[in-house]
Amino acid sequence: MGNPYPAVIDWNAITTKTNLTNTIWYRTSTTSGTMVYETYNGNAIEGTGNNGSANVDGKIPPMQAFWVQCSADGLVGDLIIDGNARTHDWGSAPFLKSPKAKVINEPDKDILRLYLYSNDKRDEAIFIQSSYAQDNFDDWDSRKLLLKDTINNIAEIYSLSPEKINLAIQSTKPSATAEKSIHLGLSAFNAGEYKFVANLSKTSRKNNIYLEDTKLDTIHDLIANPEYIFTTERVGFKSIPDDTSRFVIHFVPAPKVVVTNPSAVCSPQTVDLTAETITSGSDAGLKYTYWTDANATIPYSYYHNAEAGTYYIKGTATNGSYTISDPITVVVNPTPTVIVTNPLAVTKPATVDLTSPEITQGSTEGLIYTFWLDVNASVPYNTPNTATQGDYYIKGTIEATGCFSIAGPVTVVINPGTNITDPITDQLKIYAYNNQIHILNCELNSKIYIFDLLGCEKYVGVVKSLHEIINSNLKTGLYIIKVSNSKESKSRKVIIR
Numbered sequence: 264m265g266n267p268y269p270a271v272i273d274w275n276a277i278t279t280k281t282n283l284t285n286t287i288w289y290r291t292s293t294t295s296g297t298m299v300y301e302t303y304n305g306n307a308i309e310g311t312g313n314n315g316s317a318n319v320d321g322k323i324p325p326m327q328a329f330w331v332q333c334s335a336d337g338l339v340g341d342l343i344i345d346g347n348a349r350t351h352d353w354g355s356a357p358f359l360k361s362p363k364a365k366v367i368n369e370p371d372k373d374i375l376r377l378y379l380y381s382n383d384k385r386d387e388a389i390f391i392q393s394s395y396a397q398d399n400f401d402d403w404d405s406r407k408l409l410l411k412d413t414i415n416n417i418a419e420i421y422s423l424s425p426e427k428i429n430l431a432i433q434s435t436k437p438s439a440t441a442e443k444s445i446h447l448g449l450s451a452f453n454a455g456e457y458k459f460v461a462n463l464s465k466t467s468r469k470n471n472i473y474l475e476d477t478k479l480d481t482i483h484d485l486i487a488n489p490e491y492i493f494t495t496e497r498v499g500f501k502s503i504p505d506d507t508s509r510f511v512i513h514f515v516p517a518p519k520v521v522v523t524n525p526s527a528v529c530s531p532q533t534v535d536l537t538a539e540t541i542t543s544g545s546d547a548g549l550k551y552t553y554w555t556d557a558n559a560t561i562p563y564s565y566y567h568n569a570e571a572g573t574y575y576i577k578g579t580a581t582n583g584s585y586t587i588s589d590p591i592t593v594v595v596n597p598t599p600t601v602i603v604t605n606p607l608a609v610t611k612p613a614t615v616d617l618t619s620p621e622i623t624q625g626s627t628e629g630l631i632y633t634f635w636l637d638v639n640a641s642v643p644y645n646t647p648n649t650a651t652q653g654d655y656y657i658k659g660t661i662e663a664t665g666c667f668s669i670a671g672p673v674t675v676v677i678n679p680g681t682n683i684t685d686p687i688t689d690q691l692k693i694y695a696y697n698n699q700i701h702i703l704n705c706e707l708n709s710k711i712y713i714f715d716l717l718g719c720e721k722y723v724g725v726v727k728s729l730h731e732i733i734n735s736n737l738k739t740g741l742y743i744i745k746v747s748n749s750k751e752s753k754s755r756k757v758i759i760r
Contacts, residue, residue, distance in 0.1 A: 264331055264342065266323045272348040274321040275305050281341035282333050286405035286432075287321070289329040297384060297415050302431040304405040306395070309374065311387045311431060322353060332406065370395045373437065375472060375485075376462035377512070381418035381451065388420045389432040390445065390512065392470075396434035398443075400424040403434035409450060418451040420459075423507060437469065439516050447510040454496045461489040468517055471584045475511040482513075487558060518546040520578035520586040527594035529666035533568040534593045541591065542576060549578035559587050571595040599627035601659035601670035608676035610696060615675045617647035617655060622673060630659035640669050652677040693744050693755040700744060700757060702731040709748040716741055735759070 266272050274287055285305035292298050293315045301319040303310035310319035323329055333340045373392040378385050388407075396403040407421035407429040422433045423446045435443055451457065459474060463486065466472070474483040474491055483491045495506070521544035525534045536553055552559070553566040554575045563574055571593055579585040602625040606615045617634055633640070634647040635656040644655055656671030678696055690704040702711065705726045711733070713722035721737060726746070737759045745754045 264329055266325055266327045266329070267344060268346075268349055269325045270349045271325065271351070271353050272323045272344060273350045273352070274303065274323060274348075275308070276348040276350065277342070277344055278347075279341060279343035279345075280331075282335070282338040283340045283342060284332050284334050284405075285402050287323070287329045287331055288408045289319070289323065289327060291319075293384075295383070297417070298410075298412075299386075299417070300408045300410050302405045302408065304403065304432045304434075306370075306403045307372065307389075307391050307393070307405075307432060307434055308370070309372070309389055309391060309432060311389060312376075313385060313387050315385055322350070324353070330408065334402075372465070373467045373469060374465040375512075376465075377420065377447075378460040378462065379418050379420040379449070380458040380460060381416055381453075381455075384415060384417045386417060386419045388422050388430070388447070390422065390514075391432065391434040392437040392514070393434055394436060396436050398425060398435045400426050400428050400430075401434075403432075404428070404430050405432035407431040407448075411450070411452075413452050416452050418449070418457055421448045421450075422446070422512070423448060435514075439469075442516070443514040445512045445514075446507055447512060449495070449506040449510065451495060451506075454494070456492060456494050459491040459493070461485040463489060468586060470514040471517050473513040473515065475513060476509060477511065478509050487560075515582070515584045517584050517586040518549055518578055518580045520545045520549065520576060520588045522576055522588040522591050524592050524594075527596055527664065529596050529598045529664065531598070532595065533570055534595075536563075536566040536569050536574060536576065536591070536593075542578070542588075545578055546580070549580060552577045552579070554587070557587065557590070569593050596661070596664040596666045598666050599630055599659050599661050599668050601626045601630070601657060601668040603657055603670045603673050605674050605676075608678055610678045610694070613677065614649040614651055615677070617644075617650045617657070617673065617675075623657060623659065623670075626659055626670075627661070629661070631662050633658045633660070635669070635671075638669065638671065650675050691746070691753060693746070693757060695742075695757040695759055698735065698737075698759060700733040700735060702726060702733070702744070702746065704729055705731065705746055706748050706750070709746050712745040712747075713737070714743045714745070716743070 287303050289301055290298055291301055291314050299313040301311050301313055303319050303321050305321060312318035331342060370393050375390040377388045404424060409419055410417055421429045421431060424430055424433060429448055433445065472485045474485055476493060522541055525541055528534060553563040554577060555561045555563050557575055559575060559577045574591045576588040577585055604622055606622055609615060623632065634644040635658060636642040636644050638656055640656060640658045652675050654672035654674055656669055657673060658667055658669045660667040692703040694701050707726055709726040711724040711726060712720060714720055722735060739759055741756060741758055743754055744757055
């Protein structure tokens with residue numbers, strides 16, 4: 264067939280395709296000029312990319328030839344290309360652009376593209392899993408049109424349907440429990456070295472995908488390593504049959520591994536990655552191993568005491584199938600530093616303000632402080648602004664993370680007052696502290712007398728400041744302090760301890 268218009272036509276926009284499969288084939292060239300076949304399936308909305316630049320997308324360039332096929336032997340096909348099939352969207356047709364983004368209502372698909380390289384030349388087989396497809400041959404499958412290029416020695420790959428039909432695109436229905444195995448066909452003119460490469464860009468992790476080489480009796484994990492190099496002495500051209508027995512693709516359902524990030528902790532705490540809460544919701548009976556990379560190639564040995572970082576858990580079932588988890592983030596927040604300094608002693612009835620910045624100077628900035636009566640901060644102290652004598656503990660918390668430190672004890676010393684005051688007197692204060700006698704707010708040049716209880720004079724002096732301090736060598740006991748001036752004379756009893 265040929266595109267009859269001087270415009271691009273869209274295969275998916277052609278409405279009359281009587282007795283035809285929904286697959287087209289057309290010949291194009293690589294960037295180096297080598298001619299190759301491309302296959303496009305309108306049901307799966309997927310096409311091969313043997314040209315090496317872009318996957319074909321059903322857009323047929325002006326005057327481009329293409330192949331169609333009747334859906335069964337003996338039928339007569341009818342294809343009508345009217346003007347409604349024309350489009351201004353050239354897609355990948357003339358310029359080999361990247362494929363378009365997913366369109367609305369596009370079927371669910373899990374896609375594996377398997378490339379076969381012979382030197383710099385490439386051929387492709389596509390494997391699709393979709394709930395719309397069937398395991399047997401149907402419209403979601405596209406036959407393989409073999410090039411058989413002996414000049415350029417292009418090795419070709421295809422898969423075999425249950426009916427032994429050679430396919431370029433094979434679609435199957437996904438299964439959460441049953442393994443699916445698909446035999447590959449290999450057509451190569453020359454013996455030599457070849458390479459399989461798996462394109463997993465649209466492949467989910469619902470399956471483990473293995474390439475079995477029956478000749479070497481090996482199983483190759485394409486998820487862990489998408490490349491497989493092999494040599495062959497078997498050729499397939501004209502009268503020589505293709506090799507359809509050596510390679511088998513196995514799709515093995517992967518177990519479910521669900522992970523939840525652990526709660527953040529505060530240093531020097533660590534996280535136990537084996538905690539059940541981290542893998543809650545995963546399949547039962549899995550064996551877990553722990554890794555620092557997404558491909559599970561770098562093991563992590565300290566999973567019981569994980570520090571801050573990103574980790575991955577690999578859950579392996581008894582049949583060997585596995586799933587590597589999404590990244591797990593362990594957050595270890597810093598613990599603040601709380602430094603405390605005991606406040607200066609005061610004299611009763613004075614109290615101490617434990618919230619004073621001088622007490623916690625040198626601590627981590629921005630902390631929220633609370634005050635406690637025990638070292639474990641379990642008994643709160645509710646009046647830190649007027650602390651009385653005793654030992655206290657200060658808890659400094661980083662509000663954003665909840666990390667904290669407890670410091671203490673902070674010792675508050677309140678010395679007892681020894682003065683006996685008359686409630687109706689003025690601001691004059693007389694008291695003893697630390698073997699000293701203190702006289703406050705007394706008129707300058709007032710006389711000071713100190714007598715013991717027997718009336719013996721022990722000291723005589725003059726007030727020279729508003730806070731007069733008398734350093735005495737008096738023995739412990741009760742004394743009478745007398746202050747007099749031209750206006751008044753007052754006496755107080757004080758105790759020297």
